[in-house]
Amino acid sequence: MKVLIAADISPTAVQICEFLENYLKPLADEVPEVTVLHVYEPELDYSEDAPTQNWQAVPKSEHELRHIFQPLAATCNLQYVVVNEALGDSILKHAATVDLVVMGRRRRGQMLEMVTGSLSQYVLHRAPCPVLIVPEPTARQLAHKILDRESSQPIIMSTESLARLKVLIGVAQADGGIDPQERLWLESNVRQRHFPEELVWETLLAESIDLTHELAKISDPAEQELTYYAAYLLANVDGNYHDEERRSIDLIAAAFNLTLTKVEQLQGLVDRISSFQYGDKVQPILDPQQRLLAIEQKILRYAMATAVLGADPSPLLSSYTQSAALGLQMILIAEIADIWGESEFSVKPFFEEMVGSLGLVSAWLMALDMAKLVPNVGASLGAVDAFTATWAMGQTTAAYFEAAYSEPKVALAAASLRQLFKQNRKSAETIYDLNELAVGEHKREHAAQIKLLTEGLRTGKLTAQVYQNRLQQLLLTEKHPQLSML
Known part of the structure; x- marks a missing residue:
């Protein structure tokens, strides 16, 4: 042949x-x-x-x-x-x-x-x-293909990365165990083939995590900050900070010798999200076609902004940029609610029902790990993950209100929201491909300013709120590339 x-x-x-x-x-x-x-x-x-x-x-x-x-x-x-x-x-x-x-x-x-x-x-x-x-x-498929091809040997999680994953699992277990949905999120974001040969999900999720033992394996200061932020985010994103979770978080801070100032700074990133307050309201749009177009354009712009924040995942600065991206995602949900005339909509509980805390944290951390293993591929995955998550959140939110205002009204339960989010995230890869060049252009244009602002927050020169506001102005209200829909 x-x-x-x-x-x-x-x-x-x-x-x-x-x-x-x-x-x-x-x-x-x-x-x-x-x-x-x-x-x-x-x-x-x-x-x-x-x-x-x-x-x-x-x-x-x-x-x-x-x-x-x-x-x-x-x-x-x-x-x-x-x-x-x-x-x-x-x-x-x-x-x-x-x-x-x-x-x-x-x-x-x-x-x-x-x-x-x-x-x-x-x-x-x-x-x-x-x-x-x-x-x-798609960009996500390509990143994983290149990751596999360019590696002379199978890529195995580093000792620090595996320890960090175990710490997150231990924190997730502290409130009574990992539920089936959290397990699905974990397994979809963290590939089995990246585990050491003797480790499988069944044994990992069933074992009792010794936090002190695992924390001793994480020695890099940037990784320590990242681990503390991720663990605190995981414990607080659902709004229920249990005593067992609190003890786990305190143990992490003590093991890493984090100063009170650093602890307050990292907690502040999460607390600002957990106590989400939305500023300027968006006017409702009554015409269905105008409303649909306005929502689609808004979703694309916010997806672009978060992709830029995720496109250069550095362990030293990523806690701050990821916090900003989460803030933008919640603002997007709030603005879609406003467009539907629901200005008092509870964004935080809806966000948790749709995304799930453990899955959100694990997807982001795995993109960071890829960045360390294969820098260009990791940066690509970081941008894709941020874009697709934001686009899927926006589309799922829009579908929620469309169903709520339909005749007869349809109520989307948490399981339905998560399934819809998963489906939307898959289809978002095609949307990202159409806008990949624009994401790159936007990143190159604003990379230096984003780094400067993030360093200002990290060193205490800016407050978290000022940081969020300036990034929002930079990525959403200034001139941005033309975006494409299907």
């Missing part, structure tokens, strides 16, 4: 390689012949015509191709062809002698596709053999 891969150097190439690894295994007896064709042109999938410039193939292109597709060498005879030809015609010429063409397809809006055309559609309708089209992975 002869296979032609029409490949650019992009996330889709990683997806194609992974698909063919599985597809070609059953054909191992006949040893397939696979040719990777790369037309040296900056935007392979965006045009059917050859570039007017005389682009020259350079060794870098083939080197990158070999790096991406090297895993296929174990199951086929692999060769590479790098040419400077008209895109669509080059693929069709090489397709004349093969049994199958495999190529990727980028996610683009309908308007862009109408203007620029689609290379995959061009080849699909003209090729003399079957054409298999592999969709572009």
